[in-house]
Amino acid sequence: VLHATRPLHTTQQCLAPLPPLPEKGGEVRYGLIPEEFFQFLYPKTGVTGPYMLGTGLLLYFLSKEIYVVNHETVAAACILSVIIYGVKKFGSDVAAFADKLNEEKVAKALEVKNEAIKDLETAIEQEKKEQWRVEGRSYLFDAKRNNIAMLLETNYRERLLMVYNEVKKRLDYQVAMQNLKRQKEQDHMIQWVEKNVIQSITPQQQKESIAKCILDLKALSKSAQAAV
């Protein structure tokens, strides 16, 4: 049996939570005959009408043997009496037990619903926190911009330093080159001058200078002997 006994979402505006089950079922008298039957006969026959009808029908069936009295009647009477005794005695206990089971089911479902509601509420709070954090975005980006500016600055300065070093190296090279050249020229000139001077010393001049040196040495030796 399909349990969609209540029409869901048939009207335009549907009430989202289902309407709860009715508390009690339709009224039934003696467990067999609905109240509607008694109400149906009440205007015409009053209160005793249905009972009269019942008695008359029963006697009619019995007398005309439409209802046959045989061993099954006795069996039915015994069974019915046992059933009625059982229901009267244990009915309320069974009802309480069933109610307890139902309660547990409903409590579990409510549990789930409350859990879900709580989770959603925490999610909402976290969402609000995130929204608050979004406001701090500007600070974050300022800090990042500062970082990047600093990186750029350091990079720029490094490169500046490198350029300076390179230029200095090249200039030093030029300076060293000039120094070297001058030194070489000087040395070469000195050598050339010495060579020319030595060449210009003729043998005769050599003899004269040697004689002069010997005279000077003798003079010196004399003065030295005098000093000692």
Next chain:
Amino acid sequence: GPLSERRLMDVRLGELPAWLATCDFSPQGLLGGVQKAWSSYYDKYINVKRGGPAGISMLLAGYCLLSYGWNYQHISKISFWVSVL
């Protein structure tokens, strides 16, 4: 309201043939009618928070009557005293 949309209890006795004429007697219609009857009975007497013995007892009584009616031919042949003796 119009005749075809009223339930059986709201139809007056004189209009009964007309009401029967508007009924849908195809298999789907009959099945739908049975479904509606069962669902209305179920909602009224069984699908409640605190039902009593009324829900199933009426079904069992109906079943008893139906089976008695089916077996009437067989039951009416033997009388009580013959079966006892």
